[in-house]
Amino acid sequence: MQAYRARLLRFSPDGQPLFDEDGLLVVAPDAAGVHKVVDAGPYREVAPRHAQVPVRDFPGRIIAPGFIDMHIHFPQTDIIGAPAEGLLPWLENYTFPAETRFSEAAHAAEVATFFFDELQRNGVTTALTFCTSHPGSVEAFFTEAQRRGLRMMGGKVLQDRHSPDGVRDETEQSLIDTEALIRKWHNQGRLGYAITPRFAPTSTDAQLRGAGELAAKYPDTWIHSHVAENKDEVRWARELFPHARSYLEVYTGFGLMRERAVYAHCIHFDDADRQLMHDTKTAAAVSPTSNLFLGSGFFDFEGARRLDMRHGFASDVGGGTSFSPFHTMLAAYYVGREGQTKPGLSLAPSQLWWRHTGGAAQALGLQGVIGTLQAGTEADFVVLNPGATPLLARKTALADGLEELLFALIVLGDDRLIERTVVAQPQA
Template structure:
């Protein structure tokens, strides 16, 4: 066992909702997992004065003036779009055609895919992200490259080969039967290998034939422990397109439900243009929304409706959505989510008064809340006893203005908001995945 002394932030696993727990002088105790090579687990967490006598024989690393929090969970990101970040376009569909598809076509080359995977994983860890749910491309080599690279980093990573057998250009369009054969082979090769998991990944309904969607659902039923990930209701042009393709479907989201692709461990990015019936369907099936505020603002797609999501009781968490998203940085994503909350959409227009999402709630969305949306509640995204011990050490003194704001904070919420507004990768002093990266 080992212990860390610092200020600590985590979330009460027994609370009905996101309840932050904080110790200004705390002790985090971690120990070995149940099997050799398995992730370290949190043994205990609490006030230094209460726990220090109990663990007097355990070596302690002291980080004075630092804050230890759970490692961040990125609920939706595209590793092949690393070099697409910051590319200007008029909206989602033109952006895909002009930048994304041409770039993704390069990932048939294993060497190229491997080179991008290394930089991608570096960026995740540099920004304190220890769990990520990510798209690869339609090329199996893109999955192999990412999984192989991630296996030596200690990160918890779930990824999948994109399925897109129609309405896609040469170079990224796959073939229906072969795409499903490749997906099953990749599941068998990578799912459950260390901290790696597989996600069945229809790009979005317009890109997949009915046969491919049915095949994806059959695989999801055959392998219930894998994830499903896709996009839904991101952009109004996209919504209109789906209505033309599926005129008998009740809604865009219902298309996935009709094919059997809504269930626990199914994560759908964006979920902006939903109605209350859609949100109830998300709740009933256990599917979750990956809220991607920097991407939605950048592409002009709209605002996630937090108030309606909460009323419906649907699961959600935060995501960078790089490369539509503009930053790997969780602080930037949380700040964008705050802006989106203030501009909540109600009744087809901007609310007269938006939500002020609490800083601790924003933090929960990027840690324990995102983990719960993935079906990993009590596994990652938290520092409660029994969780895998992914954590980050933050230095609020890393930037002069942040240090000034931090010293003036009168409450946990003020202190966290200072980090959200002013923080960036310079604040991430150390990243500790629950499995130590290979030397």
Template sequence: MARQAYRAQLLRFDPQGKALYDSDGLLVTERGADGVAHVLDAGSHAAVVARHPGLATTDWSGRLIAPGFIDMHVHYPQLDVIGSPADGLLPWLEHYTFPAEKRFADPAHATEVAGFFLDELLRNGVTTALTFATTHPASVDAFFTQAQARRLRMISGKVLQDRHSPDGLRDETEQSLIDSEALIERWHGKGRLGYAITPRFAPTSTDAQLQGAGELAARYSNTWIHSHVAENHDEVRWVAELFPQARSYLDVYQRFGLLRRRAVYAHCIYLDGTDRQLMHETGAAAAVSPTSNLFLGSGFFDFAQAREQNMLHGLASDVGGGTSLSPFHTMLAAYYTGREGQTKQGLSLAPTELWWRHTGGAAQALGLDGVVGTLQPGSEADFIVLNPQATPLLARRTQRAQSLEELLFALIVLGDDRVVERVVTA
């Protein structure tokens, strides 16, 4: 059937991030000639059904339909090192991450992990993600092949790291750029897939590689750029030693043409006001990774200053440094860490804002405004069906919710993958 309707509680967002909620809602989708379903209509059941009389409806009474979650920064090759103990970021990379990533030279291994990773995302209600692969082109081919088979909107790219990296991961400068361009041509814009030019982080790329990445980003202006910045004190000091001419860590990327719309930088903890203004002016976005920042002892993202300086930002799991693929865990950690931001007052994030930062706000930060994340008419119909009675305690608490904010906060605090009853992708 090209047109379908679903009845349940309904959560949507307008383009400015305002939550729209119907206790008895109806979502109508329509599949186009390309096979992708889009939202045709949404709102209260009484209003929408009058506009579509006689349309067969799937009844999910007692459930909540919401936009699929968006993970702005995650490492699919690090899934097998989640929960590995370490003294901090740099030792964790050396002892766990790099050895695990070397295995992705094997296409069979990459394919198996990519398939498992995508299934885990879906099990947790994540329908779009921006993810690192490894330096091996096979890791990108495997990821996109698995994502395409599931008809998902996913973004990834070959990691660039031609120095300060172990054998088996360190790539060759010129070949790394040739491989990246070939992968862009092969995958970017194919179906629902997008390519991200991916320097790992400034210390592991030479000037020549960063310059080449910037040139690729200029030639392929609708691709993404994906990297890390200002996550850890030791890392920030290292960058200052390697790039003494740069004003700041973020300025390194600016000098090589790597700040623009659709440029996403994970962490952004140790930025100053000038850096945040640069992020705002260029349209670059921060992927906030609160469980990873807590786990590795990196620090706290300053939500208050990001809001004050109108810097694009959204939420991310950062698995394997992050401790869970569950958006509920990420949102709860963001609530905790928002109160501990670098400004004295911190910020108590409302449940609807936390939810926005993991759906429509993340889409906006990724340059996917109107495409996913809101369930507005015309957007792709990626949505999840949540069960507010998934566990006894959650059922007890949600039955007593007196407002949308209370309902969503109960789900954030008490929810996990058991809440996600169904995932529907376009």
């Protein structure tokens, strides 16, 4: 057992922030070697219950749950900031050429190593991740995640049409490869497999149908794709699937909407789409830096709240412009203020934080597992230094209450704020 003393941020299961100016987090490994929270709360209350447990002090620091990124592309690490007129030209000119290189095992392994270094440097301890259409990219992703003891989900991209040579796969073989990878990696330690059609326009009906059959056969896997990101993409989907009421309904027609199904973006929705998301327990991965960068549009937070649609935050690297959860949360705040049908929605700082931690865990079907630092959850956490820069130190010292403190960290924070990232299953 080990205890950590610092200012302590946790969340209740329903998303209420719990903050102790002098807190104690007590963790212990389970039979599999995964450290879980045994106790947490004010030091004066928790310490007497664990008098024999060694305590590590982090004076002036804040311990908080590790961040959860609901949608990211590890093969796109090197194309952050690539200029383009919009989503579809960006895919053609940058994304597909970069992903072609992942047929090379050495390249995939090298990028995976850098990718995980960058995630952990930014305090991200769990991510739902696109690989490429090459099975070797999935092997590189899971091998490195397993070596680090991380809770990660990912999968081979399915794209058997409207894709260039080098990334386009073959329908039957793509499904054979997917099932083999599920059997090899799903539920191995803290790893989970995500069945990953790129997006409906790049898969034939046969491939989408096969993906749905695998999702039914392996119901605790994830499903991961894109929907309604860009108006040109929406028009294209309408042309390809004229019998579907909406782009989103294409996926439900193939059995690809259920709990643990996650669709990135979900911008160009109506209330019928949001209701379908709610009814099927499907979640949206909100990617504000990517949407702003590519000019795709604004996620409707008010609509999601009104119809109780599951959602959480995502970087969407490389369309997204940063691995930093602070940049994502700040961009979401901008979108909430300016990008709604009725502008002026103010997302509370603690709720921005919740959507990148415990709320993201709920959206992923991992409630009670990660994201809150509640007793029994896995002890992935970050140690934050609110004095990491002179301006941060000055601003956080002036904060009047938790909301002002968290907002200062969101507005002014970046990777320098992350002093340490602690993973529940330490690297061997």
